Amino acid sequence: VVVGVRMWRHSSEHMKWNGTGSTAHFQEIVLERCYNYTQLVQPELRDRDCQKIREAFRNAFISKDPCSATEEDYHPLMKLVNPTVPCDKTVFWSKTKELAHQYTKVQRELFTLEDTLLGYIADDLNWCGDTGSYEMNYQSCPHWKKDCSNNFVSVFWDLVSKRFAENACGVVQVVLNGSISNAFDRKSTFGRVEVHNLNPMKVHTLQAWVIHDLGKFPSDSCSGSSINDLKWIIMQRNIKFTCQDNYRDCGPFADGRQPSPRESMTSC
């Protein structure tokens, strides 16, 4: 009988995945962004322990099979950070990441997920470990489609998106892309996670902004089928739905001035 022997992988060897590896200096970036956010962006969070947050983030995935991530792995981290966004100030987005952040940069009192501590820390980072190693895998990490959807990055964003939606209250906004065929996609994180975790006892209206780049032919709008699908889902959840088409004039401002809040939604 040939006994399959699992070859011990030295720390320098890791599984080979189809996705890009962990972001270089991941731990240092997490710590630095945590200090930045709690001291500068939201000083009222200055008492948060960034060393503990960095440790809890690392312990969520290190030495674990990167294709076996669960929400429970992140519970110690979630306990350290609870997103509190004031009512009427939550902004979701889908296929419009840059535009949504331009909007909240101009409308400082509004919050996308990146404007909360965990979203701010993790934005654009990648991370994974490996069973039997205390090292992060900087060579490759699982690709959500080619390897596995229950990888630690996808599970993280679904979990923080769910909590972000659960905490929302009052009028919430969503920035959608009118220059693609399906401005609302049921399979997106907004469509699959956030829409279904809004609490109808706390959220009374979802206000959709469908943004059209004038340079591009608009292929969806408030009267389009995908937005009507979103409207149906939202009204089924006893939440009011409103929608506004915004045609962005991407021409530069003649006088170079900063866009007003409203213009930031209707111009580049």
Ligand SMILES: Nc1nc2c(c(=O)[nH]1)N1CN2[C@@H]2O[C@H](COP(=O)(O)OP(=O)(O)OC[C@H]3O[C@@H]1[C@H](O)[C@@H]3O)[C@@H](O)[C@H]2O
């Ligand atoms: N850096 C961030 N990433 C993500 C956020 C987020 O807030 N920040 N996400 C999801 N997300 C990741 O982005 C892509 C899909 O984007 P994309 O296809 O463009 O849009 P989604 O609706 O899937 O996701 C955006 C929506 O979910 C939160 C944020 O609060 C927005 O309301 C996919 O990998 C998600 O896991």
